[in-house]
Amino acid sequence: MFFNTYPFKNILTLLICTLILSACGDDEFRLYLTIDGKGTIKLNNTAYDTNVTITYEEDAIVQVQSDPNIQWEFVNYTGDLTGTSSSQNLTMNADKHVTATFKLKDSVSINGYITDENDVAIQGVLITSGSGANQVSGTTDSNGAYSIDNVPVPSDDRVYLNISKAGFLNQSYYFDQEKSEMTLKTVKLTRVYNLYVLNNYYNYGSTSPVSGTYTLTENHVKSLTATHDNTLLFEQWSGHVPSTENATSISIAITMDKNRTVVAQFKRLTTYTLHIHCDPERGAVTQSPENTTHVAGTEIQLNNTSEEGYIFSHWINHKGHIVDSMPLTFNLNENTEYTCVFNDKSYQLTVNQSGEGKITPTFDSNSYINGTTVTLTAIAAYGWKFRKWQGSLSSTNNQVNIVMDADKSLTAIFEKPWAQFMGQVRDQAGQWVSNVKVMAGQQYNVSDTQGYFFLDRANIPTGSDTMMLLFQKQGYCLHSEMFQVDDQILIENIYPQLSQNCKPLESIINTLKILTQQQSTPLTFDIEGNERSDLSEVIFMMQHLSAYSDE
Template sequence: VVDLEAIADQSYQFVEWTGDNGTIADTTANATTITMNGSYTIRAEFDITTYTLDISSTAVGNVIEPGEGSFEYDDGTMVNLEAVADEGYHFVEWTGDNGTIGDLTANETTVEMLNDYTITAEFEINTYSLTVDSTAGGNVIEPGEGTFEYDDGTMVNLEAAADEGYHFVEWTGDNGTIGDVTANETTVEMLNDYTITAEFEINTYTLDISSTEGGSVVAPGEGSFEYEHGTTVDLEAVADTGYHFVEWTGDNGTIGDVTANETTVEIFEDYTITAEIEEMAAEYYQLTVEVEGNGTVDIDPDQNEYEEGTEVTLTAIPDADWNFGEWTGDHKGEDAEINVTMDEDKNITAVFEEEPTDEYELTIAIEGNGTTEPGEGTHTYENGTAVTVEATPADGWQFSEWTGDVPEGQENETEITITMDMDKVVTANFEEEDTTLFDVGITNYDEEVVKGENVTIEYTVHNPTDKVVTEDIILIIDGERVVVQEDVTLEPGQEVTLEYQWEAEDAGEFTISTDDEDDPDPVTVTVEEEDDGMDMMLIGGIVAVIVIILALIGYMMMKGGEGSETEMEEETEEMEELETDEEEETDEEELDEEDETMEEGSDEEEMEEETEEEEMVDEDIEEEL
């Protein structure tokens, strides 16, 4: 028995053993056996491998190459694929056994046949974007405004609603499939991406205006006028002489005041209105003429009452050394003779002015720190002279304004011009500048000190600007502005730490803050009264020394001449030394009181020294005795 095995090349397959195959165990198996009962000739038969390609598609499209169904291909064959979508649909991808398809998302591609495959062409309906907006004066309520997605062929309802006072005009943009472009309610068929706009326009209305006999409408006139919705139109009716305006009639519901000849009408619809004018009975009016200053007025004709429309001539006649100035009241003007038409009661005043003198005084005053040119004081000028006055602020001050007899419109100018036609007084007002640029913050300080000691205040100064700045540093101590460091110069962004010693002269609590009204972190320093205990100790020591000296003197007097002159001198020297020691101790104590930072240990040492000295004196006295 001989083993047989046939191996196919790539893309081929074993078929069968042919020839003298009678004793072959399995002629269709590539690996089998043959029983050798004689001489045999056998042949291994091979065929190329073939595979089945099953192709289908979803609805709304089909595969046109190679078609749809089952197809046989030799191993390794590159098969062209092409899928075509129906109208309104699009190809999506090839699904199934798609591992050897060139591009799954391309409707035209290839598949390499390396096995049996089943593939499907997938289609989907097209979707399109509908972008809807509107102009001013309304909006789209169906489907709304914005961007919406619809399947191909969808009929979308459109509805546009106009605001009050507006009306819909048409749909513009991609309006080719809109049912009725001029209807605010219609449809659009989605066959592509569309952008459409609902166009609105403001309503316009007609205003018809007329008047009755005896006058006319001068604003806006008489006739027909077109206005947009909501427009406020000025109305003015003028009556002829002998007539008067009565009221506006017709569509007068939106007229501001129907009885006023000058009023307004707000346009919301078509309106027809009429200015009603009537003839009036004769009216009589009074003319009151007054005089201010020295002069008279000639009235022609001079009557108690005047019929409406009467023209009266007034002539102003000044007294000696006086001039006519002007008319005030119900007539304004500077002509000495005027004509007044009596259409109402009138009150007119003739103003007379005294003739000007040759010279006038200009008094200049100053409020704040600054100077003027001419300087502060009283100056005399001829009538009509134009005097230029200039204000210059002092350092740290700025000009604020002029007050007094200042020409209108020049109050805030540093340089003004005054025409001398009367005595005048002006004041230049200056105010302190607030130009602090540095940021100052207190970082450390002595919270409690004794009166007379120095309070150490540590603070930081920061230049927040983008330039070199030089400024004085100011702290607010107990409500007073104190310059703690002059002319500090910092580079842009630079910050330094500085220290200031403030002498606490009074007891109490004191607030210290930066030169900033809004300083959020003011600090408080407590200053206590001086401790009198050391003074009492010094007084006690001095009293003790005096007692000892007096005792020595008494002792010496009792001893009389018993002691030698030398002993007397030695005792005197000892007394002087004691007095000197006491004086030195007193001086040292006074220095210690001025030194506010002295330690309590120093006081104790001095007390011990005083005690030792007192003990030495006691020993000397005992020796003498």
């Protein structure tokens, strides 16, 4: 059977055309807007300040209008829209590309070349100028060429360029420039290399300069010196050491013609530690050489100084060995410790006495540790008086405390009780009598030209509270007066009257009789250091005194 397919084909074709026409009836096109510089473009009053892509219907009319800011000005449109008119219309009958160019006010375009010091072009150098929103930049091509637009010209007309590239010394250039279209600026860069200084014993050995990375200009000569403490031995330099240098020398010079790594090699020596102990309140120790760690065999010397009140005794080491050397010198051949021992300083106390008495306590030794307090008591003998301490301290108290912080000496002064007498000798006519011998016990004096006399420190007889003064001068009767006395009393205004033409010996006997009758105990006389109390001794005294009379 035969079928006619023509009507079916016509219907299929009609359907396809209908679908195509339905899809293509309302066409749309894209507008690609590029903003070169800094400014704003309004598309049908919608503002854009960055590159955008906008879709419009076919045959749509787009109003393109520039809106520059304060620092930038509109230059022109390029692409599917051209000219310097800031406001133009664009018909969207196809995809469109429009570039709006803005130019920085008071700016300059700069181009040039960047080379090294050998005039070899450098590619990839970064050149920047301006700052913030107005910063512009560019890079050099394979020929070392660069071109930068909208380089801002400051108010002082000084334009600057920052130029940087790894492996070269960064540079900044300032130059005077008024606004213009183009300026040529060609720059030469100085190549730099890195010097890496390493040290395998950085905790003990060092270098000058110290370990680290140093960026140096091409052909710069850098000196390196190895330094170390006394625990290391420098061996050599390794790494990129120039062949012209002696690697075992402690100092070398590096010429920077490339990146170099140089290592300081040290050898660790055998060492020992030395620790010194000392009570700082008692003294101090000085050590030479200093430090705690030393190479084996190092000679060490220790000295010490003691604080006031202490004295060096000995050293004792970690093995318990005692050494009293000062200074102490030894070689360090093992880990060692020394303790400096200070003892309390001892001082000598010397005790003396003048007169009769005793001092308590008595001591087997007169050496005392620093700071010791010693109590001394002075006790007078019978018939004596304690007067005072003199020497390292002065006191009238019989008991004293003395602190032994130095060598000290004390003397206890004992004296017999004494009295003093003062007056004027006259005769019965009231005239002064000179050269009269005034006696009391063992003490005597003579009156002066006006009859005045002063009898000092006449010893009071033991157990007595009275003393008799005798006044004797050839041609006058022996005169005596009795006084009530006490220790250290001064009896003044004594005015004895001497008579003449008498028998002195009879006068003496009468006086002695009176004295004998007044005493409840036998009368004792002290004549020239001899105590006499019987009658024969009284006669002796009279004979002694009669030697000064005419009879």
